[in-house]
Amino acid sequence: MNCVRAGCCTVSLWCWMVGGGCERPHPEQHAAALSLDSPAAAQALFDSNCRGCHSQGAEGAALPLMNKNYWAIATDAVVVQAISHGQGRLMPAYIDSEGGPFTAQEIALFVKGMRSAWGAGAVGRGGGVSPLIVAGDPALGAQVFAESCASCHGSQGTAGSVTDQMYLRLVSDQGLWSSVIYGRCELGMPAWDDALPNRPSGLTVAEVAHVVSWISSQRVAAHDGSATP
Amino acid sequence: MNDRPTKGCQGCGCSDASREGGAIEGQPARRGFMVKLGAGLLGVGGLLTALPIVGYIIGPATKRFTNVWVDLGAVSVFPAGQTRFATFLNPIRQPTDGDSAKTACWVRCIEAGKFQVFAINCAHLGCPVRWFEQSKLFMCPCHGGVYYQDGSRAAGPPPRGLFEYQWKVDGGKLLIDAGRLPGLEESV
């Protein structure tokens, strides 16, 4: 009798497998199946191509993209431009016509995806300041720097000098601009609209331009002819 | 079978049945001749059959392929001072090759009109090397071979630098002499 029962069980199991659900239980997920502008695809692309430098929080050494200000200030066009053609001396070009791995269309979708993934976290005063550098007056900038930056970033500053010649040779003026407006809050460097020494409500848009132009004016041309940004 | 009689069988070791058959056939001497003839005919026939079969199997090793000049595109897509990825369809492909007839290479434009074209295959055991523009190095994912931008060996197990294709510029196009899989014995 037991045999019969076992036989029935086996036969019905077989019928179920062969007749019904015999599809592969875990079909391989193809990354290509995800649309590039979805937050998940953008995160995956970011993780393998950007995360080495650009932080997602406190980690990473370059401009943070999860910054409260970044997605409020930077327009899609600015981000696409930076990814496509590179930025300064250390951000490579990612567009295929310049030797990079992505097409213009992929980059556009990727930026859309990043904005939908992280843009909602943008809470800063944002829009008031341009994401691209604006010319300022170095003389006025010296004043701003002395009052609100020098305690950390002066030649005797606690956080390290930004007038170090090697630093200035590596970082472009646009890079300086971005550092000032976005900051690195997680590491203690305020954004332009955070409270600063002598400026409890941060810098004004004009003061950002002045201070960046002053820092830039401290750059001395390299002796060895190496490229200045 | 074990105690087969040898007497009267001329030592040829055949069984009773065949001996009877042989007896009908004719003289022992003639039987010996038939055996020899059979062996000879089988041998010759076998050789004749084997010849095309062996030839068919070792064919690929004996057939010579000559490389062909392949068009990599306009020289303008290879900016001076840069190393770019390029692909082409192997000129000695076969109809059933599918995607595997596609071939990749690295084109380095040293200055306008001066090129180096490297095979994708690592000089160690043939894995595909990747170019890193930032550090100006080729790296191999298999056993850690590294090459400088001019293809010379920088580190790792490769016994020599990257294989290079012959190139020429013709009518504004970059051509390379391609075909066979690059190997240690040659410079492609």
Added chain:
Amino acid sequence: MKVLKASLGWIEERTGVVAFVAPLLFHHVPRNAKWWYVFGSATLMFFTIQLVTGVCLATVYAPSAAQAWESLNYIDNHVPMGWMLRALHGWSSNAMVVMMAIHMLQVFLHASYKYPRELNWITGVFLLLTTLALAFTGQVMRWDQDAYWGLGIGAAIADRIPLVGDEVRALLLGGPIIGGATLNRFFALHVFVLPGAAIALVGLHMVLIIKNGISEMPKPGAVVVPSMYRKEFEERMHKDGVPFVPDAAQRDMVFCGVCLIGLVALAAFYGPFGPGGMPDPTIIDTNPRPDYPFMWLFGAVSLLPPSSETAIMLIAPAVGVLILVALPFMSNSGERAPSKRPAMVLIALVTVMAIAALTWEGTTSSWSPVMNGWSSLPTPVKFVRGRTPLEMQGAVVFQFAQCRNCHSLDGLGGKRGPELDDVATRLSYDQLVRQVQQGGGNMPAYGKNLDSAQTAAVVAFLATLHPANEPDSRIPGAQLSVPTDNATAR
């Protein structure tokens, strides 16, 4: 019942099949042949599964370079039970290799290859070679990126053969490139030549087993004397042996049953192997790795010193096979007990450990750069917190210049070069500059590829990599031990 008996008798009278099989089933085997002896049967069972599932897969698989990869995906995703068949074939192939290895190890340890079973051993060696060849050609059948570049490695090794390298390579690939002809060549080997050879060898192996009997468990002092062995063995079997069915076969059945259930479970749970990325050689974002049975070879090829690797790659396999074949001729009599053959036990132990270690090395492959390490592995928080602007730029240069592909920070990154978490305690500022610019110790020189500002920045960053309680190497003479020049190389 009567009808059955009559028809059986009818068949028996015309075929003699019972008369042929009965002695095989009921021949006497040693009473003490216990669980040690089940691995051979398990190997045979997995081989049978390979034959059955292989034939099934061949009904859908398209052996053409243009379609093989797609047909495998079709089997996986659209053929009813297709994925399961591929999973069974893949897992059973690995299981067959494992069972065969254990079986061989047992025979080696028990010296069952001694008189009169020398040919049992030798047919076994050829079965091993055939099985490994089946495993390799099977990997080629997958026709994905691993298969393509694996063939490339095979071709490159063949190419290193002196004088005829070119010809051997063409013979292997079926032409001057890896392409359609290559896949079809390996297909013919995988489904006709090698299985045919394996079936013939299995038959021979079985005939020899019946002819020579199953060896007894080795006992210290029970020496093999060729002139006496056969007679004494037969007497012992007659007196003390038990019939193969059911006494020994029951254990085989239990073990094979467990193996089968395990196989189905593995296949159902983990699914089929691959196929990996599509076989387009212009997709170079790939990381070719061999299947598990060859991982140890991959490890060996990677770790060999470049100067001697050609010789070792070409000669070592031949020497290995020669030693295996010659083994029963080198010692075919005397003691069989492992306790009396310590050298042999040691050899087995060292071999197993070497293969295990190389497999581990191959799996971790620390010699390979992490190709996207520079763009995917962030600088850990502890190495960016409190750094100066220049040091931060240095950390970016460190990623930018692909240092991370070979060097790890906080355990993440390439393992090819030394990890740099505390490099500043090992190298002074000047030594760091020199190492970056001139390379050495298997590190490329970055002198031409980084300018002075980039070098200054990256070294400034590296100089911060030391535990908080240890001094900064920029203070002259402050590092705990001044490394010699050699210490910069690994």
